[in-house]
Amino acid sequence: MPDKPDKYDFHAIEPKWQRIWAERGLFRTTMRADKPKFYYLDMFPYPSGDLHMGHVRNYIIGDVIARHLHMRGFNVMHPMGWDAFGLPAENAAIERGIHPADWTRSSVAKMKQQFDALGITYDWSREINAAAPDYYKWTQWLFLQLYKAGLAYRGEASVNWCSSCNTVLAREELEGAACERCHTPVEIRRAPGQWFFAITKYAERLLADLALLDKWPERVRVMQENWIGRSEGVSFRLRLEGREDYLEVFTTRIDTIYGITFMALAAEHPLVEELIAGTEYEQPVREFVRQVALEAATDREAAATEKKGMFLGAYCLHPLTGERIPIWVTNYVLLEYGTGAVMAVPAHDQRDLEFAREYELPVKVVITPPDQSLDPDTMTQAYLDPGLMVNSGEYDGLGSEEFKQVIADRLEAEGIGRREVNYRLHDWLISRQRYWGCPIPIVICERCGDVPVPEDQLPVLLPEKADYTPTGESPLARVPEFVNTTCPACGSPARRETDTMTTFVDSSWYYLRYASPDAVDVPFRREEVAYWLPVDKYVGGVEHAVRHLLYSRFITKVLYDLGHISFQEPFTELFTQGMIYIDGHKMSKRGRVVRPEEISDKYGTDTGRTFILFVGPPDQDAEWSDRGVEGCHRFLQRVWRLVEENRGLYLAEWREVLHGGTAGATPAALEGTHRAIRRKTHQTIQTVTDDIANMRLNTMISAMMELTNELLPFAGEVGAEDTAGRAVLSEGIWALLHLLSPTAPHICDELWSRLGGEGSLYEQPWPEHDPAIAAAETITIVVQVNSKVRDRLEVPADMPMEQVQELALALPGVQKHVEGKQVRKVVAVPGKLVNLVVG
RNA sequence: GCCGGAGUGGCGGAAUUGGCAGACGCACCAGACUCAAAAUCUGGCGAGGCUCACCCCUCGUGCCGGUUCGAGUCCGGCCUCCGGCACCA
Numbered sequence: 001m002p003d004k005p006d007k008y009d010f011h012a013i014e015p016k017w018q019r020i021w022a023e024r025g026l027f028r029t030t031m032r033a034d035k036p037k038f039y040y041l042d043m044f045p046y047p048s049g050d051l052h053m054g055h056v057r058n059y060i061i062g063d064v065i066a067r068h069l070h071m072r073g074f075n076v077m078h079p080m081g082w083d084a085f086g087l088p089a090e091n092a093a094i095e096r097g098i099h100p101a102d103w104t105r106s107s108v109a110k111m112k113q114q115f116d117a118l119g120i121t122y123d124w125s126r127e128i129n130a131a132a133p134d135y136y137k138w139t140q141w142l143f144l145q146l147y148k149a150g151l152a153y154r155g156e157a158s159v160n161w162c163s164s165c166n167t168v169l170a171r172e173e174l175e176g177a178a179c180e181r182c183h184t185p186v187e188i189r190r191a192p193g194q195w196f197f198a199i200t201k202y203a204e205r206l207l208a209d210l211a212l213l214d215k216w217p218e219r220v221r222v223m224q225e226n227w228i229g230r231s232e233g234v235s236f237r238l239r240l241e242g243r244e245d246y247l248e249v250f251t252t253r254i255d256t257i258y259g260i261t262f263m264a265l266a267a268e269h270p271l272v273e274e275l276i277a278g279t280e281y282e283q284p285v286r287e288f289v290r291q292v293a294l295e296a297a298t299d300r301e302a303a304a305t306e307k308k309g310m311f312l313g314a315y316c317l318h319p320l321t322g323e324r325i326p327i328w329v330t331n332y333v334l335l336e337y338g339t340g341a342v343m344a345v346p347a348h349d350q351r352d353l354e355f356a357r358e359y360e361l362p363v364k365v366v367i368t369p370p371d372q373s374l375d376p377d378t379m380t381q382a383y384l385d386p387g388l389m390v391n392s393g394e395y396d397g398l399g400s401e402e403f404k405q406v407i408a409d410r411l412e413a414e415g416i417g418r419r420e421v422n423y424r425l426h427d428w429l430i431s432r433q434r435y436w437g438c439p440i441p442i443v444i445c446e447r448c449g450d451v452p453v454p455e456d457q458l459p460v461l462l463p464e465k466a467d468y469t470p471t472g473e474s475p476l477a478r479v480p481e482f483v484n485t486t487c488p489a490c491g492s493p494a495r496r497e498t499d500t501m502t503t504f505v506d507s508s509w510y511y512l513r514y515a516s517p518d519a520v521d522v523p524f525r526r527e528e529v530a531y532w533l534p535v536d537k538y539v540g541g542v543e544h545a546v547r548h549l550l551y552s553r554f555i556t557k558v559l560y561d562l563g564h565i566s567f568q569e570p571f572t573e574l575f576t577q578g579m580i581y582i583d584g585h586k587m588s589k590r591g592r593v594v595r596p597e598e599i600s601d602k603y604g605t606d607t608g609r610t611f612i613l614f615v616g617p618p619d620q621d622a623e624w625s626d627r628g629v630e631g632c633h634r635f636l637q638r639v640w641r642l643v644e645e646n647r648g649l650y651l652a653e654w655r656e657v658l659h660g661g662t663a664g665a666t667p668a669a670l671e672g673t674h675r676a677i678r679r680k681t682h683q684t685i686q687t688v689t690d691d692i693a694n695m696r697l698n699t700m701i702s703a704m705m706e707l708t709n710e711l712l713p714f715a716g717e718v719g720a721e722d723t724a725g726r727a728v729l730s731e732g733i734w735a736l737l738h739l740l741s742p743t744a745p746h747i748c749d750e751l752w753s754r755l756g757g758e759g760s761l762y763e764q765p766w767p768e769h770d771p772a773i774a775a776a777e778t779i780t781i782v783v784q785v786n787s788k789v790r791d792r793l794e795v796p797a798d799m800p801m802e803q804v805q806e807l808a809l810a811l812p813g814v815q816k817h818v819e820g821k822q823v824r825k826v827v828a829v830p831g832k833l834v835n836l837v838v839g
Numbered sequence: 840g841c842c843g844g845a846g847u848g849g850c851g852g853a854a855u856u857g858g859c860a861g862a863c864g865c866a867c868c869a870g871a872c873u874c875a876a877a878a879u880c881u882g883g884c885g886a887g888g889c890u891c892a893c894c895c896c897u898c899g900u901g902c903c904g905g906u907u908c909g910a911g912u913c914c915g916g917c918c919u920c921c922g923g924c925a926c927c928a
Contacts (some may be wrong), residue, residue, distance in 0.1 A: 009872095069878095094903070114917065157924055217843095218843070218844085219843055219844065219922080219923080222842060222923080222924095223842090223843080223922090223924080225842090226841090226842065226843095226846055226923065226924045226925090227923090227924080229927065230879075230928070231928085233928080251928055252927090253928075264928085303921080307926080330926095331926090332926045333927095333928075334926075334927065334928090336926065336927090337928075338927075339925045339928095341928095342928045344928085345928090348925090349926080349928070350840085351926050352928085354926095391847080413928055422925095422927075423928090424924090424927055457840095458915085542922080542923095545923080547925085569906080580885095592922095614851095614863085614864070615851075615852095616852065617852080620844095621847090621921085622851075622852095623850090623851070625850085625851070625864095625865070627850095627864090627866075628851070628864070628865060630865085631864050631865055631897065632864080634864095635863095635864085635877095637879095653866055697853075698853090698864095699852090699853070699862085699863080701863080701864090702852095702853075702862065702863035702864075703862095703863085704863095706861055706862080709863090752914085764847050780859075782858070782859050784858085784859095784908085784909075786908080786909095787858095787907095787908060787909045788909095792859075813895095816895095824908095825908065825909050826908090827858095827909075829858060832859095833858055833859080833909090834891070834908065835858085835908055836908090837908050
């Protein structure tokens with residue numbers, strides 16, 4: 001008999017096993033031919049220096065998957081790194097008055113320690129840091145590849161400016177009309193010399209290839225689709241009255257072309273100024289344009305409700321009828337989309353209708369619904385659906401959908417217009433006027449213009465000393481040693497580009513670097529990328545559904561086109577985990593935050609790991625519950641007691657006993673409880689295995705709780721002489737520890753070693769279930785009368801249904817309801833139920 | 840407005856292909872152990888009715904309707920909540 005059972009001392013057990021795993025280098029991964037590879041990736045975090053349980057959920061989900069797949073025989077790569085550049089680090093550093101590099105370093109150390117305390121299987125030999133020169137050297141290389149391919153260009157743009165952060169914001173960094181970080185309303189500014197990546201050139205492929213991503217959540221694919229915002233239409237020209245030039249418009253509703261009653265221009269449209277110059281409209285229109293610019297910057301929401309505009313005193317001519325069409329400037333047309341000018345058809349566009357009513361402009365119906373007629377003078381809702389053409393010259397009576405094609409053909413044939421596809425997606429503005437980012441490897445020479453830094457001169461190092469307080473110009477511009485250089489092309493004195501890149505560039509390629517984190521001469525080695533990539537499973541928050549994932553897909557396609565990699569989509573499967581709420585708030589924002597240390601101090605990290613999985617379906621949001629944590633701790637306590645208190649009954653050779661026929665314990669000879677427990681064990685193996693494969697990690701825990709709840713009382717019944725019973729119990733315990741080990745690895749490894757097991761369960765093969773043992777030999781048949789459950793029948797699984805029917809009919813509970821009535825129909829579903837329809 | 844997702848006990852949530860609604864956990868109640876409490880263990884726990892311990896009956900998965908022997912699950916129409924996009928022409 002073993003010594004007196006020990007208590008579950010997680011304070012001792014957890015560090016002990018973490019040390020053993022680290023010493024043995026258990027989680028280090030290399031390329032190998034004998035196993036299938038699996039690249040599991042967590043989205044790498046900003047090193048904020050403080051993990052809470054909301055973040056932890058992401059990493060535990062990943063760890064369970066990685067551990068499980070390793071036990072299943074996969075060569076699993078499970079790396080971690082740091083998205084270390086960027087505003088959060090810089091702002092935190094400014095607040096605390098320390099250098100961003102120092103702050104980042106200490107944050108990384110803290111978080112790494114937190115990860116290790118969670119028992120996560122990261123391969124730290126692959127750790128990467130986006131702010132380290134050996135990494136950002138290759139981010140600069142990436143920039144140069146895009147530059148050479150004509151995909152990186154400089155342009156002037158009207159940009160969203162945050163006066164608090166003193167920087168340009170990408171559209172992606174906005175929340176409504178405010179800065180997503182500090183919620184200051186943005187201003188619109190003209191900014192020259194900004195760098196862009198030409199992602200719109202890839203819009204079509206980024207959209208089309210979404211269809212390949214069948215292992216991505218529908219939700220995310222839809223969000224990307226919306227973001228790209230493809231729309232098909234026609235763009236055509238209208239001759240300006242009294243001038244030689246034209247006004248170009250884009251429309252998706254060319255079928256309403258005969259319904260145009262005015263033209264609407266964006267306030268910033270260049271033609272506005274031209275048309276009013278020297279006219280009586282000049283002053284008032286200029287004033288109006290200034291008002292619109294102000295409103296657009298501060299209060300886009302309100303502007304959206306109230307439509308305003310002003311006549312420019314100019315006309316253009318309808319390309320088909322030659323009618324004079326008044327040109328208006330408005331606050332509801334966007335310069336950035338289409339041509340910045342719209343053909344207004346009030347009868348068939350709600351916005352145009354509202355505008356027309358406001359300024360008493362004519363409304364002309366050109367499409368009528370089949371069963372009613374529209375009154376242009378009183379209608380308040382524009383008619384948007386298809387119908388029959390009216391007031392449209394020789395086309396009257398044609399279906400509007402058909403007319404759409406007919407008129408597009410005619411406009412193309414006459415050279416007036418052409419079919420065109422427009423996207424909402426804009427080119428990707430990557431310039432940031434900030435210090436803590438990757439310098440853009442460009443030298444500006446007065447003679448040569450923009451000159452890319454030669455690749456052999458990379459990295460362009462970020463100077464350590466800089467006044468990084470934001471002022472609007474890049475802090476790097478105030479570091480003469482950095483700015484002043486010589487032109488790589490002609491050797492004359494030149495200046496460096498002083499903007500840095502947005503961190504989304506850093507994170508758009510990091511998954512490639514994990515394959516070759518130590519590569520010195522190349523960003524990654526071809527053979528290693530070919531082996532590991534694409535990422536098999538990528539898990540992170542849905543907040544990255546659009547920007548990070550779209551940029552990564554774009555960069556992957558660019559690198560594919562340039563011949564650096566051989567795949568076009570970086571992430572085969574995507575899983576977005578839900579957020580953890582506490583007291584009704586996201587754990588990340590105001591309100592209470594639970595740090596992993598609080599849980600591990602009180603209950604152990606295994607308890608925290610178990611709870612964060614058990615809390616709910618991984619893809620859904622969940623509410624934190626201190627009580628729920630206690631429940632999971634009780635579960636682990638029961639597991640501990642089950643194994644530790646019954647060590648004396650454990651038979652390491654249970655397999656031989658159960659399968660070798662010793663002591664009359666062959667499966668066939670097992671009876672009653674023994675048989676039932678074996679069945680439960682094998683059913684649990686099956687359930688847990690399926691649940692992990694389908695990311696049902698909450699029900700996976702439930703299944704193991706059920707098994708534990710059956711094994712505990714069973715253990716109390718098994719006597720020392722009952723070899724068969726001991727073998728059945730041992731198999732149950734053996735299976736439970738293996739199945740539970742990805743979730744609660746420390747307690748399982750400890751109990752495993754106490755049973756005499758070798759090493760870590762991480763190195764053990766995953767259990768397999770025997771379907772014959774898992775199969776129930778008796779089943780419960782539900783007996784219904786008129787679809788109401790009246791009784792149940794316990795029968796052998798292989799009993800023919802005719803026989804089951806007879807038994808069912810004879811049941812007293814059934815007889816009562818059938819008596820005196822005629823059985824009209826019998827529905828018998830094998831293995832499930834018998835339904836007697838009587839009346 | 841458009842698109843996507845979700846509505847199940849007091850709570851979080853279970854429920855292959857339509858087939859025993861409420862697994863597992865929390866909370867709660869009762870009992871055991873204890874001088875007592877905590878911990879632990881055992882049992883109970885959707886609502887209503889009745890010939891109220893037991894049995895039995897009716898109702899019950901946001902609402903209304905449909906298909907079906909049978910609907911949480913499928914179809915149609917609504918309501919509510921969450922998320923994304925939003926004068927995108």
